[in-house]
Amino acid sequence: MQRTFIILKPDCVQRRLMGEVVSRFEAKGLNFVAMKMLRITPELAKQHYAEHVDKGWYPNLEGFITGGPVVAAVLEGLDAILVVREMLGATNGLKAAPGTIRGDFSSSQQMNLVHGSDGPESAAREIALYFNEDELCDFEPTITPWMRAADE
Numbered sequence: 001m002q003r004t005f006i007i008l009k010p011d012c013v014q015r016r017l018m019g020e021v022v023s024r025f026e027a028k029g030l031n032f033v034a035m036k037m038l039r040i041t042p043e044l045a046k047q048h049y050a051e052h053v054d055k056g057w058y059p060n061l062e063g064f065i066t067g068g069p070v071v072a073a074v075l076e077g078l079d080a081i082l083v084v085r086e087m088l089g090a091t092n093g094l095k096a097a098p099g100t101i102r103g104d105f106s107s108s109q110q111m112n113l114v115h116g117s118d119g120p121e122s123a124a125r126e127i128a129l130y131f132n133e134d135e136l137c138d139f140e141p142t143i144t145p146w147m148r149a150a151d152e
């Protein structure tokens with residue numbers, strides 16, 4: 001099992017697409033183990049997007065990500081990091097494949113609705129940045145035997 005971190009970005013919240021996005025992850029078989037609504041501060045944005053802080057487009061990104069409430073969550077599942085990234089699609093909504101979240105609902109490079117960790121190290125770093133250990137709810141959903149074979 002693997003954990004990954006997602007953010008329903010301000011455009012997702014404002015456009016009333018939270019339910020749609022949560023529903024897709026649930027239907028896929030991913031388990032939500034933590035979730036909270038918050039307002040990202042400029043300081044948190046710089047930590048979260050540390051790899052992008054020096055880019056010319058970073059100030060616009062910071063304005064966007066701090067511009068309204070977001071929902072941060074932790075998802076658990078087999079290959080969860082890759083599965084979520086594939087479900088999100090390419091960064092630019094105009095280039096993201098139909099059937100992906102960004103491909104179906106975004107026509108923007110910036111306003112692409114959902115963030116997902118891009119690897120095990122960023123997942124661990126981002127989960128720790130937004131959640132305390134005691135905010136992560138470990139549980140075994142009773143539906144698991146109907147989601148995959150026991151040896152998968």
Ligand code: CDP
Pocket residue numbers: 052057060061090091109110111112115116118
């Ligand atoms: O989110 P992802 O890993 O697919 O993309 P990224 O290249 O790591 O960029 C992080 C986020 O910055 C994107 O999801 C966009 O919201 C935003 N971005 C932007 O505003 N302008 C760009 N030229 C590229 C990305």
Ligand code: MG
Pocket residue numbers: 118
């Ligand atoms: Mg990225």
